[in-house]
Amino acid sequence: MNIAFISSEVTPFARTGGLGDVAGALPRALAARGHTVSVITPLYRSTTIDDAVPVSPGPVVSVPMKGIETKAGTAAVEMAEKCTAYFIAHAHYFERSGDLYGAAGKDFPDNCERFTFFSKAALELLRRLDMPVDVVHCNDWQSALAVIYLDLWYRQSTPLGAARSVFTIHNLAYQGLFPRDAFEVTGLPAGLFAAERGVEFYGGVNLLKGGILFADTVTTVSPTYAKEITTGEAGFGLDGVLRSRGNELTGILNGIDASEWDPASDGAIPARYSAQRIGGKRKCKRKLQEECGLPVDGTVPLAGMIGRFASQKGFDLVKPLVERTAELPVQFVILGKGEKEYERLFADLASALPERFSVHSRFDNDLAHRIEAGADLFLMPSRYEPCGLNQMYSLRYGTVPVVRRTGGLADTVVDYDPRLAAREESNGFVFDDFSVDALEEAFRRALDLYPNRRKWLALARNGMTRDWSWDRSAAAYEKLYRRLVSNAAGEPMGT
Numbered sequence: 158m159n160i161a162f163i164s165s166e167v168t169p170f171a172r173t174g175g176l177g178d179v180a181g182a183l184p185r186a187l188a189a190r191g192h193t194v195s196v197i198t199p200l201y202r203s204t205t206i207d208d209a210v211p212v213s214p215g216p217v218v219s220v221p222m223k224g225i226e227t228k229a230g231t232a233a234v235e236m237a238e239k240c241t242a243y244f245i246a247h248a249h250y251f252e253r254s255g256d257l258y259g260a261a262g263k264d265f266p267d268n269c270e271r272f273t274f275f276s277k278a279a280l281e282l283l284r285r286l287d288m289p290v291d292v293v294h295c296n297d298w299q300s301a302l303a304v305i306y307l308d309l310w311y312r313q314s315t316p317l318g319a320a321r322s323v324f325t326i327h328n329l330a331y332q333g334l335f336p337r338d339a340f341e342v343t344g345l346p347a348g349l350f351a352a353e354r355g356v357e358f359y360g361g362v363n364l365l366k367g368g369i370l371f372a373d374t375v376t377t378v379s380p381t382y383a384k385e386i387t388t389g390e391a392g393f394g395l396d397g398v399l400r401s402r403g404n405e406l407t408g409i410l411n412g413i414d415a416s417e418w419d420p421a422s423d424g425a426i427p428a429r430y431s432a433q434r435i436g437g438k439r440k441c442k443r444k445l446q447e448e449c450g451l452p453v454d455g456t457v458p459l460a461g462m463i464g465r466f467a468s469q470k471g472f473d474l475v476k477p478l479v480e481r482t483a484e485l486p487v488q489f490v491i492l493g494k495g496e497k498e499y500e501r502l503f504a505d506l507a508s509a510l511p512e513r514f515s516v517h518s519r520f521d522n523d524l525a526h527r528i529e530a531g532a533d534l535f536l537m538p539s540r541y542e543p544c545g546l547n548q549m550y551s552l553r554y555g556t557v558p559v560v561r562r563t564g565g566l567a568d569t570v571v572d573y574d575p576r577l578a579a580r581e582e583s584n585g586f587v588f589d590d591f592s593v594d595a596l597e598e599a600f601r602r603a604l605d606l607y608p609n610r611r612k613w614l615a616l617a618r619n620g621m622t623r624d625w626s627w628d629r630s631a632a633a634y635e636k637l638y639r640r641l642v643s644n645a646a647g648e649p650m651g652t
Contacts, residue, residue, distance in 0.1 A: 158291040158638055160187060160194045163279045165272065165299035166257055167198045167242060170205060173257055174465065175546060176297055176327045179378070182414050186631035188240035196236065197279040199251045200244035210234050215243060216285040220277035221344060222270070229278050245278045269339040269362065276302035284315050292638045294323040298333025301368030302343060308371050321641035324372035326365070328543050329386050329393050330469070333364030358394070369398050373641055374405045378544035379565035383408030391541055409634060410568055411544040412627035413553065420554050425526035432621035435614065438530065438555055445531030449515035451488050458607045459488045461532030461556065463525050463547050466495030471538030471561065476502055477593045478600060479514060485604060490528055492517045529554040534603055538596045542566050552620030557613070558585040559599050573606065573616060584620035
């Protein structure tokens with residue numbers, strides 16, 4: 158099949174989080190399965206392209222913006238065999254300081270216009286490339302308009318005429334919400350500023366809603382999250398819209414890049430190891446303790462935590478957990494950056510408890526690898542977690558996760574039970590309530606098991622031997638695409 162994958166960020170070129178990781182890995186996994194994949198993304202000022210990779214100029218595309226034809230250059234880079242990344246270049250929209258979506262902690266005020274342009278330019282580039290496309294796969298609110306434009310304007314007399322659309326929600330909390338006057342920027346027909354079958358949302362514009370309504374099928378990044386977002390508790394106001402899609406809402410668990418995240422070959426860690434030869438993990442722990450200024454002691458459990466410092470991730474439970482377990486010999490290493498209150502809180506903990514608590518307020522991929530390899534436990538007490546990747550990295554590295562039962566965490570971590578462990582099913586510790594009490598109970602259960610090295614290593618190996626690769630996820634997407642393509646002669650399912 159020929160697949161177009163449209164995303165506002167793609168690893169390794171530009172990323173802010175999990176969306177970029179998915180957009181960098183899933184297309185390559187699909188290409189490895191024999192499909193031809195075209196990935197389309199903006200060319201930001203911060204975009205990084207390896208100097209050793211040839212860049213080919215592409216066609217100039219022209220799209221209408223507020224009644225004016227606006228042009229953009231394009232360029233192409235080969236990501237892998239049968240997988241090409243195409244960049245949309247426009248100085249005004251994408252050549253900006255700050256991150257991809259804002260600066261100084263605030264979104265760019267014209268983000269609706271920026272990603273309207275991107276969505277139009279992406280489809281126009283596909284038209285100009287003049288190649289048949291079976292599936293257009295759009296991701297999150299930044300490319301939601303491409304789903305609508307495809308349905309409105311590209312179904313007839315273009316190479317995209319038979320293309321089916323897939324829309325993936327990576328995090329429902331980010332919806333592309335804009336004031337009423339932003340609707341004019343989109344160029345959509347006036348009738349689509351409507352509550353029931355349009356992008357209107359409490360008097361404003363909701364781009365994610367439009368993608369959900371107009372896509373031929375909607376996916377999200379784990380089966381449990383697909384169920385959760387149809388409830389009022391986790392639906393962020395769109396639960397009714399999502400329920401309206403019925404069986405056309407599917408949860409497909411993300412994967413991890415098994416070539417990058419492999420303790421048997423990872424060049425970022427001090428010793429390589431595997432489920433069969435796990436001894437190198439002890440050296441990784443010792444070196445991590447040294448690097449983080451913690452007492453070097455192989456008998457003391459070391460708990461790691463990596464992520465964006467935000468309430469979603471459950472970081473507000475960490476300080477009371479550290480305080481409640483003060484009597485226990487346990488160390489903590491935390492890596493991340495985000496909300497200032499957490500950066501200050503963790504800095505204070507590190508100052509007060511230098512022999513127990515080490516914090517690194519930055520993004521550091523190599524250190525993330527060393528934490529995954531050197532820690533004994535990994536904490537993910539998330540309020541909600543669409544999929545989560547770090548728990549899968551941890552399982553791959555024999556670092557036992559302690560997680561809340563939500564979203565993708567519920568789909569990947571099986572709570573410790575001696576009977577399940579014996580059948581190689583248990584791989585971590587799970588709690589239900591979002592509370593310090595529940596987290597502490599699961600954490601203490603983990604610490605109680607830790608001294609029993611035979612049982613602990615068996616639990617760690619259970620996680621290491623599971624397939625967390627993108628090939629598993631790509632196979633599920635492939636099945637979904639084939640179902641859509643087989644129905645291509647019918648009416649678009651989203652309208």
